[in-house]
Amino acid sequence: xxxxxxxxxxxxxxxxxxxxxxxxxxxxxxxxxxxxxxxxxxxxxxxxxxxxxxxxxxxxxxxxxxxxxxxxxxxxxxxxxxxxxxxxxxxxxxxxxxxxxxxxxxxxxxxxxxxxxxxx
Numbered sequence: 001x002x003x004x005x006x007x008x009x010x011x012x013x014x015x016x017x018x019x020x021x022x023x024x025x026x027x028x029x030x031x032x033x034x035x036x037x038x039x040x041x042x043x044x045x046x047x048x049x050x051x052x053x054x055x056x057x058x059x060x061x062x063x064x065x066x067x068x069x070x071x072x073x074x075x076x077x078x079x080x081x082x083x084x085x086x087x088x089x090x091x092x093x094x095x096x097x098x099x100x101x102x103x104x105x106x107x108x109x110x111x112x113x114x115x116x117x118x119x120x
Contacts, residue, residue: 005117008110009062009074015107016058016081023051038091038100050084057081061114075118082111 023031028047031039039047060077064070085108092100 005114006065008114009065009078012078012081012107012110012114013058013062016054016061018058020051020054020056020058023047024055037097038088038095041091041095053080053084057084061111065118072118075115078111078114078118082108082115085111 026034028039028042028044031047042050057077057080061074061081064073064077085104088104089101089108092098092104
């Protein structure tokens with residue numbers, strides 16, 4: 001694996017483990033108070049599921065490669081993160097939060113690169 005791929009996987013892991021953990025540990029109202037207005041469109045349970053998916057994707061994008069156990073799973077996790085970021089973009093666009101699309105687009109592009117590197 002190239003250094004670029006390792007760096008991208010590490011950054012994705014950090015971003016999604018952090019974001020997912022926060023969504024799992026904080027109440028939805030706390031997230032909204034911290035500027036995550038999108039959370040008002042979802043139930044408490046849905047926010048927790050999003051957090052769990054992000055945490056699993058963050059772990060999945062790095063652990064299979066780091067442990068050299070079925071490394072293709074890192075590509076599958078990255079593909080899942082890409083889908084998560086596409087969903088986030090749809091939510092932000094529907095809410096008129098266009099500046100919030102950019103961070104997700106960057107993470108999505110990183111996830112797409114990682115997915116293609118592992119799956120092709």
